[in-house]
Amino acid sequence: MPxxxxxxxxxxxxxxxxxxxxxxxxxxxxxxxxxxxxxxISHGALQHYFTSREAMLSFAMDLAYEQKSxxxxxxxxxxxxxxxxxDVLRLMLVEMLPLHADARAAxxxxxxxxxxxxxxxxxHAQARDGIAQGRLVVExxxxxxxxxxxxxxxxxxxAETNLLLAxxxxxxxxxxxxxxxxxxLTAVDQYLDRLFAGNDHGTGSEGGRSR
Amino acid sequence: MPxxxxxxxxxxxxxxxxxxxxxxxxxxxxxxxxxxxxxxISHGALQHYFTSREAMLSFAMDLAYEQKSxxxxxxxxxxxxxxxxxDVLRLMLVEMLPLHADARAAxxxxxxxxxxxxxxxxxHAQARDGIAQGRLVVExxxxxxxxxxxxxxxxxxxAETNLLLAxxxxxxxxxxxxxxxxxxLTAVDQYLDRLFAGNDHGTGSEGGRSR
Numbered sequence: 325m326p327x328x329x330x331x332x333x334x335x336x337x338x339x340x341x342x343x344x345x346x347x348x349x350x351x352x353x354x355x356x357x358x359x360x361x362x363x364x365i366s367h368g369a370l371q372h373y374f375t376s377r378e379a380m381l382s383f384a385m386d387l388a389y390e391q392k393s394x395x396x397x398x399x400x401x402x403x404x405x406x407x408x409x410x411d412v413l414r415l416m417l418v419e420m421l422p423l424h425a426d427a428r429a430a431x432x433x434x435x436x437x438x439x440x441x442x443x444x445x446x447x448h449a450q451a452r453d454g455i456a457q458g459r460l461v462v463e464x465x466x467x468x469x470x471x472x473x474x475x476x477x478x479x480x481x482x483a484e485t486n487l488l489l490a491x492x493x494x495x496x497x498x499x500x501x502x503x504x505x506x507x508x509l510t511a512v513d514q515y516l517d518r519l520f521a522g523n524d525h526g527t528g529s530e531g532g533r534s535r
Numbered sequence: 536m537p538x539x540x541x542x543x544x545x546x547x548x549x550x551x552x553x554x555x556x557x558x559x560x561x562x563x564x565x566x567x568x569x570x571x572x573x574x575x576i577s578h579g580a581l582q583h584y585f586t587s588r589e590a591m592l593s594f595a596m597d598l599a600y601e602q603k604s605x606x607x608x609x610x611x612x613x614x615x616x617x618x619x620x621x622d623v624l625r626l627m628l629v630e631m632l633p634l635h636a637d638a639r640a641a642x643x644x645x646x647x648x649x650x651x652x653x654x655x656x657x658x659h660a661q662a663r664d665g666i667a668q669g670r671l672v673v674e675x676x677x678x679x680x681x682x683x684x685x686x687x688x689x690x691x692x693x694a695e696t697n698l699l700l701a702x703x704x705x706x707x708x709x710x711x712x713x714x715x716x717x718x719x720l721t722a723v724d725q726y727l728d729r730l731f732a733g734n735d736h737g738t739g740s741e742g743g744r745s746r
Binding site for chain 1 (some may be wrong): 650659667695698703718
């Protein structure tokens with residue numbers, strides 16, 4: 325049992341070394357050799373934990389998703405017992421953007437992973453399933469918000485969900501300094517204000533809410 | 536003079552070989568050696584045209600932007616003399632998504648390039664300038680559409696421009712088969728319908744337009 329824990333812990337350490345390589349040197353440097361160097365272990369020792377670049381990348385991505393879910397869960401706890409659906413969606417959206425160090429690392433990992441997915445069926449399936457699962461959570465939130473009168477019933481829940489996910493396009497704009505983090509947040513807030521406008525429950529984050 | 540033309544033409548051929556490598560094998564295979572192989576020339580001959588991976592990538596990206604601009608120009612011509620601003624924005628947005636082979640190749644190139652930009656100041660500056668220039672064109676369109684009464688004056692032109700650009704986030708969703716191309720277009724159209732709703736000129740692509 326302790327040996328298995330050690331094994332898992334060591335895999336996590338290696339995944340973090342992989343993040344470091346992607347974050348600091350870029351995906352073009354991502355190889356078992358570079359990660360072994362960053363983790364301070366031998367290439368042979370690394371292969372004891374991951375037999376391929378693919379397996380390593382896949383585990384690192386799972387870990388990134390896991391950590392993101394954890395940050396969202398913590399954020400949800402802070403929102404209290406009956407959070408406004410606008411606040412829940414905002415929390416999820418903002419966590420997907422590279423606005424703090426952990427989210428930026430995850431978003432760079434994710435970009436590297438998506439590029440890899442285009443040429444690797446297994447990673448493609450893993451990435452698709454992960455994002456589709458997240459998409460479903462957002463769609464359920466949107467449908468519930470429509471049913472509860474927070475969002476106008478005129479809105480198409482599928483299209484609205486897809487648009488919310490597409491807003492992760494801010495990632496590139498922020499990373500390239502085309503749009504500043506504050507401007508991105510302003511745009512996201514205006515977007516959410518309109519999504520939640522013209523309904524029974526008021527117009528969004530400030531005032532007008534009823535529970 | 537003919538020699539210079541040849542030189543430029545050969546550089547274009549090499550850039551296309553680079554696209555092929557990125558498109559078919561992925562950015563992790565992007566090296567001078569792989570591109571030389573794809574272009575059917577020797578590594579030494581390639582270095583006559585590009586002295587570094589960075590120079591090659593930078594040229595290939597310029598070429599991709601150029602071709603995208605050309606496709607948009609052609610699309611604009613088809614829209615006639617006084618195109619509706621909604622149609623112009625739709626054309627630009629759709630061309631940014633991987634909905635046909637050329638746009639997909641450009642978008643994969645672009646994704647590889649953005650990842651490279653995170654760890655290369657020169658490429659970062661080039662990518663930022665290219666996207667910022669495109670952003671400015673969109674902002675001018677949005678401001679003009681507000682001035683001409685196509686978009687409500689309540690809308691913030693900066694945030695609206697940023698949101699339009701952020702919708703390129705559909706790229707990942709389409710590439711990973713999380714959102715189908717048709718569903719992405721439906722969402723973009725609903726988005727544009729709302730952006731152009733509630734103004735002097737009617738509600739978007741169908742009917743209600745005045746010139």
